[in-house]
Amino acid sequence: MSADSLSSSRSPRPVWLQQDFIGGLAVIGVAAFAFWQGADLPIGTLGGMGPGMLPRGLAVLLGLLGVLLIADAVIERGGPALDRWSLRGPLFVLGAVVAFGAAVRPLGLIIAGPLAIVISAFASEEVRWRETLVSGTLMTAFCIGLFKFALGLPIPLAPWLLGY
Amino acid sequence: MFDLIGNLALGFATALSPANLALCFLGCLVGTLIGVLPGVGPIATIAMLLPLTFKVDPTGALIMLAGIYYGAQYGGSTTAILVNIPGEATSVVTALDGHAMARKGQAGIALGIAAIASFFAGTVATLVIAGIGAPLTKLALLFGPAEYFGLMVLGLALAVVLASGSVLKAVIMVVFGLLLATVGQDLETGEERLTLGIAELSDGIDFAVLAMGVFGIAEILRNLENPEARAVVRGHIGRLLPSLADLRKAFGPIVRATGLGSVLGILPGNGAVLAPFASYTLEKKLAKDPSRFGQGAIEGVAGPEAANNAGAQTAFIPLLTLGIPPNAVMALMVGAMTIHGIIPGPLVMTKSPTLFWGMVASMWIGNLMLLIINLPLIGLWVRLLKVPYRLLFTIILLFCCIGIYSINNNPYDVYFTAFFGFVGYALIKLGLEPAPMLLGFVLGRLMEEKLRQALALSEGSFMTFLERPLSAILLLLALVIMVLAVLPAVRKGREEAFQE
Numbered sequence: 001m002s003a004d005s006l007s008s009s010r011s012p013r014p015v016w017l018q019q020d021f022i023g024g025l026a027v028i029g030v031a032a033f034a035f036w037q038g039a040d041l042p043i044g045t046l047g048g049m050g051p052g053m054l055p056r057g058l059a060v061l062l063g064l065l066g067v068l069l070i071a072d073a074v075i076e077r078g079g080p081a082l083d084r085w086s087l088r089g090p091l092f093v094l095g096a097v098v099a100f101g102a103a104v105r106p107l108g109l110i111i112a113g114p115l116a117i118v119i120s121a122f123a124s125e126e127v128r129w130r131e132t133l134v135s136g137t138l139m140t141a142f143c144i145g146l147f148k149f150a151l152g153l154p155i156p157l158a159p160w161l162l163g164y
Numbered sequence: 165m166f167d168l169i170g171n172l173a174l175g176f177a178t179a180l181s182p183a184n185l186a187l188c189f190l191g192c193l194v195g196t197l198i199g200v201l202p203g204v205g206p207i208a209t210i211a212m213l214l215p216l217t218f219k220v221d222p223t224g225a226l227i228m229l230a231g232i233y234y235g236a237q238y239g240g241s242t243t244a245i246l247v248n249i250p251g252e253a254t255s256v257v258t259a260l261d262g263h264a265m266a267r268k269g270q271a272g273i274a275l276g277i278a279a280i281a282s283f284f285a286g287t288v289a290t291l292v293i294a295g296i297g298a299p300l301t302k303l304a305l306l307f308g309p310a311e312y313f314g315l316m317v318l319g320l321a322l323a324v325v326l327a328s329g330s331v332l333k334a335v336i337m338v339v340f341g342l343l344l345a346t347v348g349q350d351l352e353t354g355e356e357r358l359t360l361g362i363a364e365l366s367d368g369i370d371f372a373v374l375a376m377g378v379f380g381i382a383e384i385l386r387n388l389e390n391p392e393a394r395a396v397v398r399g400h401i402g403r404l405l406p407s408l409a410d411l412r413k414a415f416g417p418i419v420r421a422t423g424l425g426s427v428l429g430i431l432p433g434n435g436a437v438l439a440p441f442a443s444y445t446l447e448k449k450l451a452k453d454p455s456r457f458g459q460g461a462i463e464g465v466a467g468p469e470a471a472n473n474a475g476a477q478t479a480f481i482p483l484l485t486l487g488i489p490p491n492a493v494m495a496l497m498v499g500a501m502t503i504h505g506i507i508p509g510p511l512v513m514t515k516s517p518t519l520f521w522g523m524v525a526s527m528w529i530g531n532l533m534l535l536i537i538n539l540p541l542i543g544l545w546v547r548l549l550k551v552p553y554r555l556l557f558t559i560i561l562l563f564c565c566i567g568i569y570s571i572n573n574n575p576y577d578v579y580f581t582a583f584f585g586f587v588g589y590a591l592i593k594l595g596l597e598p599a600p601m602l603l604g605f606v607l608g609r610l611m612e613e614k615l616r617q618a619l620a621l622s623e624g625s626f627m628t629f630l631e632r633p634l635s636a637i638l639l640l641l642a643l644v645i646m647v648l649a650v651l652p653a654v655r656k657g658r659e660e661a662f663q664e
Contacts, residue, residue, distance in 0.1 A: 023594035027336055034343055037358045041350075047624030049616050051350035051357050058343040065336045072332060083593050089388040090589055093381065093561065094582045100565040101578030109566070116565055117558045123388055124554040131555065139559050143566055153215055153570045 019082045020073035027066030035059035089123045096120035108158040109148065113140030172294055175521030179529055184227050187220060188526050191228035192533045195235020196242070200545045201560055202249040202553065203387045206236035206476075208380035210496045211372040212563050215570035222504035223519045227526040229500050233493060234530045237476055238282060238538060241469060242545050245274045255472070257440040261457060261464030268460050272402035275542055277414055277462055278469040279535050280406070285422040285470035286531030289477035292426050293484075294524050297513065300485040304510040307486070309617035310629050314638030315432060316488060316607045316614070321642035322433025323603045325649045334600045337591075341601035344369055345608020351616070364576040371495050373568060373577050374605060377584020378591065378598040379492075380564050384557050385589045401546065404539050410462050417447045417467035425474030432482050434491035434603060436475030440468035477527055483508050484520065488610070492599070495606035 015021055035056055044050025073079055096119035103112035117136035121127045147153045157164055178184065194216070198209045213232050217225035244255040245262035258278065265274040307315075320338050327334035347358045348368030359365040406414070421443035428435035428442065447467045448457045457464050480497075482490045487509030489495040501508050506519070513520045538545075568581045591598050622628035630636045 019593075019595050023333075023596060026590070026594060027340070030340065030343075034358060037360065041355065041357060045624055046619050046626075047622075048620060051353050051355045054612050054615075055343065055346040055357055058339055058346065062336065062339045062343060065332065065339060068332060069336065072330075080595070085593055086389055089385050090586060093384055093388070093557075094585055096558075096561060097381065097565055097582040097585065098579060100562075101569070101575040101582070104565075104569055104578070105575055112565075113562060116562050120558045120561045121554070124557070126552075126554045128554075132558070135555050135558065139562055143562065147215075147566055147570065151216055152219060154573055155566065155570055 015074055015077065017081050018073045018077075018079045020069050020079045022082050024066045024068075024070030024073060027069060028063050031059045031063035031066060035063070088125070092123035093120050096123075105156060105159075107160065108156040108162075109144055110140065110158040110161075113143055167298065168294055171298075171517070171521050172525060174517060175294075175523075175525030178223060178518045178522030179227060179525040184224055184522065184526065185529070187224045187228040188231045188530050189533055189537070191231025192235040192530055193537060195232035196239040196534070196538060196541075196545075197235075197548075198563070199236030199239025200242050200548055201239075201556060202243055202247060202549065203383045203557075204236075204560060205240060205379060205383075206233060207375050207492050207496065208383065208564070209236035209239075210493060211376040211380065212567035214372060214496065214500060215567055217500060218503065218570075222501075222506055222516075223522050225500060225504055226497075226506075226519065226523045227530075229497060230523060230527055231530045231533070233476070233497075234282075234286070234473075234527075234534055237473065238279070238534050239545075241278050241282075241472075242275060242538070242542070243549065245278065245465070246271060246546060247549050255440075257444045257468040258465060258472070260444070261459070261461050264458060264460035265462070265465065269402055270460065272404040272542070273406050273410060273462070274460075274465050275401070276404040276539065277406050277410065277466045279538055280411075281414065281418045281421070281466040281470040282473040283531050283535045284418050285425060285472075285474035286477055287528060288422045289426050289429070289474045290524060290528040290531075292478055293481055293527070294521075297481065297485055297520075297524070300481065301510045301513050304486045307634075308632070309614040309621065310632050310635040311638065312486075312488070313611060313614040313618055314629060314635035314642070315486070316611045318638045318642040318645075319432030319488065319490060319607060320600075320604060321645045322431055322435060323600045325645055326434060326437055327597050327600050329595060329597050331646075331649050333596050337596055337598065337601040338604040341604025341606075342608045342611070344374070344601075345605045346612065351609070351613055362576075364574065364580075368609070369580070369605075370571065370577060371499050371606065372571055373580045374584050375492055375496065375602060376564055376568055377581045377586075378588030378602070381561070381581060381585025382588025382592060382598075384561060385585065386592055387553065388557065401542060404542070406462070414462050414466035416450075417443070417463040418470045420446060421467040421469075421471035422474045425471035425476075426478045428471075429475030429478030429490075430481050432488055432490045434479075434599070436472070436479050436491065437599075439471035439475035443467040443471035473531075480527075484512060485510055489606050492602045492606065495602070498606075 038052050038055035041052025042050035043052045096116045099119055100112045100116040103115055114136035117139060118132055121132040147155055148157055194213060195209060198204055198212060210232055217228050220228060240255040241258050243249055244259035245266050248259050248263040262274045324331060324334040324338060347365055349366050350357055356366055424442050425439040428439045444464060444467060447463045448454045479490050479494055482488045483494045483497060489498050498508050506512060565578055568577050571577060588598060618628055629639055
């Protein structure tokens with residue numbers, strides 16, 4: 001910790017690139033958003049709290065803590081820099097989840113399953129087409145057998161083909 | 165004493181019915197199967213498998229869930245030993261010496277002693293639950309809103325101290341969790357709060373969705389960024405049963421760790437997380453030759469595993485007696501119980517004794533089953549772990565999607581999970597730890613309810629928390645803990661402890 005702060009005080013990195021500085025900004029942003037969203041809720045009194053008391057109170061507290069985090073980053077100047085954010089992983093993984101959610105009701109598990117597997121496979125740089133298609137088909141079949149037939153969950157299978 | 169025996173007899177009669185035995189077995193098996201997958205800890209496993217229990221009667225469902233929980237725990241240890249990827253924080257310690265043993269060709273013995281230690285700890289912890297469950301329930305009936313509030317504040321203070329990063333960041337995460345918990349209809353007036361006009365949010369954020377996002381999905385994103393440092397142990401697993409000399413070496417650590425874990429697990433605020441670390445440090449201090457630790461010392465596997473399992477199990481105590489979930493796993497249990505119409509708390513034991521004692525008895529049976537089913541299945545788990553991650557994560561993701569969708573049959577839950585997956589990824593990048601946030605979220609609604617009740621009773625005077633001796637003590641303890649955590653001397657010690 002101390003060695004780290006020594007070396008970085010010799011070659012100071014811009015403070016806005018520090019993890020905690022950006023983190024503090026994000027925290028303040030979330031707090032401000034919550035405060036704005038809760039702004040019309042009545043606060044009430046301590047003896048009879050209204051719905052707005054806690055959301056707004058907590059938002060203010062969170063905002064203050066965010067300010068502290070920024071202050072800490074500015075004063076100490078030794079914290080780690082913000083990590084690189086990758087685009088590929090989050091894009092395809094979260095995209096696959098959203099695609100599953102969008103497809104499962106209208107198209108059923110029979111489409112949503114392979115879709116989720118194929119889209120998410122692209123999150124990894126080592127993606128291989130044939131392998132992905134095979135595992136997508138096999139795993140969907142396995143899941144249909146397990147969740148639909150063995151466990152009887154009411155997840156749609158192929159409403160456009162089978163009607164359920 | 166006779167009460168205890170009678171209660172346990174009732175419990176075993178319930179848990180040993182063929183249907184419940186089958187559910188316990190199934191739970192342990194699928195729990196282990198999912199828990200073995202790298203990067204999937206007990207929280208994600210339970211969130212994923214929650215729908216499996218929907219069709220079962222409440223007692224059976226809880227027995228099965230408890231089985232899933234122990235299975236996931238044990239699966240995590242297996243992964244930690246064989247591939248050095250701990251599925252969650254508590255198996256980090258097991259990975260140290262467990263994986264070292266595996267590299268020396270003693271993977272089998274490491275797995276065997278882990279199972280034996282877990283079984284011993286589970287047995288003792290079951291007795292602890294049975295023994296102090298009833299008296300604590302009586303105590304709970306004396307708790308008013310102020311005491312409940314005080315206890316939860318203490319829990320959050322502990323969660324802050326136990327988080328590994330800076331205290332400030334942990335406090336931020338707790339408050340963030342509390343804020344997320346206010347989303348949804350107001351308790352008293354039913355007014356929509358912070359729902360952004362989304363109708364699906366008026367019941368609040370589903371805990372399983374939040375947990376799956378920040379632990380399941382975000383973990384996949386994290387693993388994708390650090391490509392394969394996985395080294396599945398090749399070659400022989402070796403024999404599974406430890407020799408008599410090994411057992412003698414491990415016996416002391418197991419007993420000490422069981423005690424440690426049982427006590428820490430009862431604490432509100434996820435004390436169980438600390439148990440394996442505490443046990444490892446203790447055994448290292450007691451050892452004649454501490455340098456063996458990290459090189460494959462059997463004590464370094466046996467102790468933490470016992471502590472882990474004891475803590476995992478006594479964590480049921482605050483839930484079953486006070487209705488306060490001490491950690492994220494127990495919060496999922498609350499979710500499962502609520503689905504079946506059971507409100508966790510002191511009344512469970514008196515109103516549905518078969519459910520309560522059946523579950524306690526099934527804990528022991530579950531531990532026994534793990535011992536029996538896992539030792540022969542280790543070959544299967546090894547083969548599973550050899551599947552490359554580029555295939556595994558897509559399958560894990562599909563399971564996550566199906567599990568989350570099936571909880572409410574609602575596609576919005578799937579979208580929210582994706583959103584919280586992104587939030588979890590951002591938290592990793594910002595160095596903010598999600599565990600305190602989850603606890604804040606878990607306790608948020610109940611805390612708000614109790615706070616409002618207490619203040620309504622006292623007509624808005626905060627003195628009520630200090631005038632009632634029990635709540636004053638609890639709040640004072642919370643204050644002391646927080647002050648200690650920010651004191652420079654303790655802070656240094658804490659950082660060193662987490663370094664190890």
